[in-house]
Amino acid sequence: MSKLYNPFILSDGNKPSCMQMLQLILDGEASHEQEAYFKSHMDQCSPCFKSYSLDIKIKELLKTRCCGESAPTELIEQIKMQISQNATS
Amino acid sequence: MEETIKQHYPEKEKNEIFNNEFLPHISSMYNFGYRLTLDRDDAKDLVQDTYLKAYRFIESFQKGTNAKAWLFRILKNSFINDYRKKTKEPSKVDYQEVEAYYNSEDVDRQITPDLRVESLKDMIGDEISNALNSLDVDFRTVIILCDLEGFKYEEMAKILDIPIGTVRSRLHRARNLLKEKLSEYAKSMGYKNTEL
Numbered sequence: 001m002s003k004l005y006n007p008f009i010l011s012d013g014n015k016p017s018c019m020q021m022l023q024l025i026l027d028g029e030a031s032h033e034q035e036a037y038f039k040s041h042m043d044q045c046s047p048c049f050k051s052y053s054l055d056i057k058i059k060e061l062l063k064t065r066c067c068g069e070s071a072p073t074e075l076i077e078q079i080k081m082q083i084s085q086n087a088t089s
Numbered sequence: 090m091e092e093t094i095k096q097h098y099p100e101k102e103k104n105e106i107f108n109n110e111f112l113p114h115i116s117s118m119y120n121f122g123y124r125l126t127l128d129r130d131d132a133k134d135l136v137q138d139t140y141l142k143a144y145r146f147i148e149s150f151q152k153g154t155n156a157k158a159w160l161f162r163i164l165k166n167s168f169i170n171d172y173r174k175k176t177k178e179p180s181k182v183d184y185q186e187v188e189a190y191y192n193s194e195d196v197d198r199q200i201t202p203d204l205r206v207e208s209l210k211d212m213i214g215d216e217i218s219n220a221l222n223s224l225d226v227d228f229r230t231v232i233i234l235c236d237l238e239g240f241k242y243e244e245m246a247k248i249l250d251i252p253i254g255t256v257r258s259r260l261h262r263a264r265n266l267l268k269e270k271l272s273e274y275a276k277s278m279g280y281k282n283t284e285l
């Protein structure tokens with residue numbers, strides 16, 4: 001296969017490593033061009049392929065397991081009260 | 090606060106900004122405070138303190154801009170200046186090392202080849218949360234901002250006052266440490282670590 005144009009290559013000519021590319025993809029920091037390139041890269045690179053599904057899963061778990069708790073209502077009330085006191089004083 | 094252009098808001102508008110742009114982020118802020126301090130009472134104090142500061146400095150906030158990032162930055166600074174100083178010793182992490190590693194060829198070496206997607210499926214309890222909490226606070230912070238709150242690298246760089254390159258390397262290191270921890274849990278849960 002002829003060498004595909006690699007949109008990950010930086011302006012200084014350096015090519016990011018697999019894990020660096022993967023990170024940009026995972027965090028939604030890659031351009032459409034880079035995403036397309038990475039998809040075809042993943043077909044031929046098993047470390048990327050394996051890490052990709054693992055990393056996505058961990059990111060998903062973090063989001064569902066570590067957020068979602070609401071701030072206590074008394075905290076919100078307390079803040080509002082202090083603000084209105086400060087504003088009037 | 091990086092924009093020093095002062096706004097002038099009448100009292101009524103201040104309250105509108107506070108209620109419509111600041112308060113909607115309070116649960117994210119509380120979660121951030123909790124993940125930093127690992128204590129719900131400390132989190133409350135930190136959040137309250139942050140909101141009072143935000144109100145006091147409201148004229149450094151430009152209406153309609155990224156309130157969430159602005160608030161997170163205040164909370165993070167309060168944590169470092171007020172909270173961390175009195176309770177915790179400074180970070181022992183060598184960030185130059187973290188960065189050098191990230192920019193080396195070793196970065197592609199898999200650190201935890203035994204962690205598999207299948208073993209994560211059984212982590213339905215507090216494993217993920219505990220693994221996150223066990224990380225050094227600076228590593229924990231980048232994961233919270235990126236994976237829990239969905240901030241972009243550029244926003245994270247502003248919140249943390251570090252270059253984007255440092256955001257990337259820190260995030261990479263943080264995720265590897267998290268995987269190591271998860272892999273320990275997977276082992277203790279009796280997983281046979283078969284070859285990938």
Ligand SMILES: [Zn+2]
Binds near residue numbers: 041
């Ligand atoms: Zn690869």
